[in-house]
Amino acid sequence: MNASASEPLKFAYWVPNVSGGLVVSKIEQRTDWGYDYNKRLARLAEDNGFEYALSQVRYIASYGAAYQHESTSFSLALLLATERLKVIAAIHPGLWHPGVLAKWVATADQLSGGRAAVNVVSGWFKDEFTKLGEPWLEHGERYRRSEEFIRYVKEIWTSEHAEFSGDFYRLHDFDLKPKPVAGEGRAHPEVFQGGNSIDARGMAGRVSDWYFANGNSPEGVEAQIRDVREVAQVHGRTVRFGVNGFLIARDTEAEAREVLREIIDKADREAVAGFGAAVKQAGQSTGDKTGMWQDSEFADLVQYNDGFRTGLIGTPEQIAHRIIEYKRRGVNLLLLGFLHYLEDVAYFGEHVLPIVRELEAAEREKVS
Template identity: 65%
Template structure:
């Protein structure tokens, strides 16, 4: 395995809070807003701080503290228009969206924003109640991922070929030519922890997002995905979710975590947990996202506390480099107070990561 200094610099993304309630299901005070002006300023702060990507969220219905939700594609376009270098990943949910519509939307945004900064995250779906509410059929677990794989294959085909034909179980195209195509083919992200999710990533996706986990747990997933991808003559990059609590002292950071959990909304957390675990356990092997998450894990939607980026800037930087050493290419970050904490991360944590990558400072014993 290559050492961190031999790999490309690890990349950083943040969750776009285009959904109300922040990134924790807690009644703790959060100086984070879902409105556009807040998010516009946040994107500019993140770009200046050295973040590479922003990931918008897709939700259609209220629940678990998310009473309001801005639509992901149009919101992503607006963030791109407000920045110069930041890449923005628009979350897409197969079912409500058709690949032909998405291909055309994203191609147009790519032209309007100069090319190369719009990407998509294909979300296979975990919340049955949301599908029911908007009149969409709810597929079985592995069928949702099979549909997503076809969705990605269709997107990539439309973006790269003229007279594109495709005959799948979910999507069909007959000599379709999209004009204009994107200036640069957009990157395709996906998430999931189940066998079906990992197999899909190993075949068609450019990036794979996994829920937060220990370094050992993440390494096992990465080794599995990369071995399968190699067998498919495919390569995939890895992003891991993490809720970051960076403070001047470890005691301060741990106190914030304790307060988040102490002020968790039990009704909302348990309701989210019931729906999320149903989705995770419904995978044939019972190992999907959230299948084994505890109450504390579920206070942060994507097991972000498990990644343990909680402590001083030095502690967090060292843990990020440890993630990189097992094959992580990107850290997808959530924060309590986004604007202030993204700026702090860029000032205090990211420079230490770069120094550690370059071997300019040694890891603590």
């Protein structure tokens, strides 16, 4: 068992800083996108086994998300409202200058005692760029820009005479002060990224600290992990892996399945269709047609990042065993969404997480 496999799984949750919850459905959702609700949720989450939270990034109304709080400012507010939670702010290269973002992260990291992180989103929603008057690059170029963006911020965070020369960004003898908090095993704030394409996997292997996979089967996620690891090995790097999942835990499997059925039956069909058209167009723009959402069906798209496909639906025991199967395939972190956040996060901490930890202990016993 490698070192990362022997470590306890980490858990993150999607911050509901966007209206409409985490499913594109007209089902009742006792989840609120406002700050007071999210502050309460963040404190609850860090007391129920969650180490990370990911603030979403949306700039305009789209596909059931009529209102959106900006991700970096919202992340800082949550950092200051908590004690242990690490908050990942999703950001878009092309809408941020890397030097400005690096400065923001350094300040947020200092204020929070080293708990700030970023998720670099190369972009799938063309309107967010063009309606702001920014150019929309082709798929491969978006990832080339993102890779330069990550190299730039890591350089400026760690060097007293930062230098970078690329096709998109340049940096000349720059000394950022204060720098982010440095500590054991952490030279700089963690950099996450998502994506499914060959471009995304290659970028992760070369420059990112974490690779987020959309919801998928254990076998599907394992294939992505294998590709990223092969690239990382060539570059002498180690990458960690997270997978998205929408978790519906109930006392019986029948109850959980009924919740899923109701979510899909009450889907906002127009919004789901619009979302599906936009993301499939983005995925088709990849040279090998391996972009995200390419094989997603209508029911999958009701949850933005294919979270139903991860199969975290059932009793606490069923879900815990499913989670351990992902860990066996190389997953280090589960990024979770919920229907009714306050109730479901508390249920997870009380009923699901203890079983996960018991199963992890049993796995360690087998190899000791």
